[in-house]
Amino acid sequence: MKFLKKIIINAFLMTLFSIFSLSSIMYINNITKKKIIDHKEKEKNILFKQIIPSNLYYNFKKKHFFVRNKLLGDQKNHNLWLFFKNKVAKAAIVETVAPDGYSGSIFILVAAYFNGKIIGVRVLSHKETPGIGDKIDISISNWITKFNNMNVVNLKDKSFLLKKYGGKIEQFTGASITPQSVANAVNRTVFFIKEIPLMFSLKK
Structure with missing residues (x-):
């Protein structure tokens, strides 16, 4: 019984860790993606100012x-x-x-x-x-x-x-x-x- 309880606890902890890791990766990816998009938009605005009056x-x-x-x-x-x-x-x-x-x-x-x-x-x-x-x-x-x-x-x-x-x-x-x-x-x-x-x- 104790052994089964230990397995369940370990499984729960691993699942929790996996969810936390996945959430962290998605969060970082979203931040990075937004920064890349913002950077590209800034570059375009700079180019706009260069090519049009x-x-x-x-x-x-x-x-x-x-x-x-x-x-x-x-x-x-x-x-x-x-x-x-x-x-x-x-x-x-x-x-x-x-x-x-x-x-x-x-x-x-x-x-x-x-x-x-x-x-x-x-x-x-x-x-x-x-x-x-x-x-x-x-x-x-x-x-x-x-x-x-x-x-x-x-x-x-x-x-x-x-x-x-x-x-x-x-x-x-x-x-x-x-x-x-x-x-x-x-x-x-x-x-x-x-x-x-x-x-x-x-x-x-």
Whole structure:
């Protein structure tokens, strides 16, 4: 009887310990997850301020949506922010992806007006080769700023080809796949932004 009682007590203590451990892990995971999300949101806000004029950032109302479109590089949900002035949509920022980077997918933030004029572009994350393909990162070079004020005419806009192919995009020494991949993604994404007023029945 004493032996059975001892087993029950030990089982109870082990169960209690397991519940406590699991609860602790879940609690820590939730805290860590929230911190990661908050950190990413802060990074995005910093990038927002870098790629759009202060007037647009502070004086326009920003609304968030999720969108799914093959022009954004995959079939996943992508973040979309629309900027309104007097209830009229003026511009958009979209999280997009270049799926064909040299070392994998390149995640990008693109801001543009609905007429196809690019406001700014920033790379959110990538795995490109250090010293070569990583020049797409604003912390490495200002290459990404060359898209500012470019206009997208259509999906086959030759301006977004590398110069060696007759376009206007600078390539890197020893790297052509990475910059062309980013340029293609920017072209597709801005073309998507041009279609947003029709998709959302918005006034330009």
